[in-house]
Amino acid sequence: xxxxxxxxxxxxxxxxxxxxxxxxxxxxxxxxxxxxxxxxxxxxxxxxxxxxxxxxxxxxxxxxxxxxxxxxxxxxxxxxxxxxxxxxxxxxxxxxxxxxxxxxxxxxxxxxxxxxxxxxxxxxxxxxxxxxxxxxxxxxxxxxxxxxxxxxxxxxxxxxxxxxxxxxxxxxxxxxxxxxxxxxxxxxxx
Numbered sequence: 001x002x003x004x005x006x007x008x009x010x011x012x013x014x015x016x017x018x019x020x021x022x023x024x025x026x027x028x029x030x031x032x033x034x035x036x037x038x039x040x041x042x043x044x045x046x047x048x049x050x051x052x053x054x055x056x057x058x059x060x061x062x063x064x065x066x067x068x069x070x071x072x073x074x075x076x077x078x079x080x081x082x083x084x085x086x087x088x089x090x091x092x093x094x095x096x097x098x099x100x101x102x103x104x105x106x107x108x109x110x111x112x113x114x115x116x117x118x119x120x121x122x123x124x125x126x127x128x129x130x131x132x133x134x135x136x137x138x139x140x141x142x143x144x145x146x147x148x149x150x151x152x153x154x155x156x157x158x159x160x161x162x163x164x165x166x167x168x169x170x171x172x173x174x175x176x177x178x179x180x181x182x183x184x185x186x187x188x189x190x
Contacts, residue, residue, distance in 0.1 A: 004050030
């Protein structure tokens with residue numbers, strides 16, 4: 001699996017440096033660090049990370065609002081590390097984000113395995129969203145072609161089969177997609 005771009009958000013620069021070193025050794029590149037939520041917000045727009053690792057609390061906020069912003073504005077996988085006494089609260093607050101919540105302290109092996117898992121889940125979700133978007137587009141095109149076909153049936157008194165064949169043939173003759181012909185028919189007859 002190819003490693004991706006990582007943004008570590010941690011108020012403790014020593015801990016952030018340790019995580020950065022471990023991830024770089026595993027092939028993650030680039031690994032950027034931010035030491036506050038505000039700095040991280042600026043960075044994730046520039047870096048467009050594949051993975052964001054947040055160690056809560058942050059110096060300028062708890063970190064929950066930052067995770068919601070990251071979830072809304074990026075496609076990154078998100079790992080949140082929290083103190084054991086804060087774990088349940090953070091899990092409840094961030095449930096809708098799909099962030100992986102881990103108790104602190106975290107060892108190197110757990111960090112690496114969690115990063116791999118979070119990226120794997122992110123990639124799977126990204127692929128599913130892409131497939132969903134493709135299906136939505138195709139269904140929209142099919143609907144438009146059907147509308148054009150029924151307009152031809154209504155306006156030109158063609159049979160359903162004739163109307164569909166008309167759209168197919170015109171698309172082939174003009175070397176256009178059927179959706180383009182259907183849109184042209186809709187503009188012409190509506």
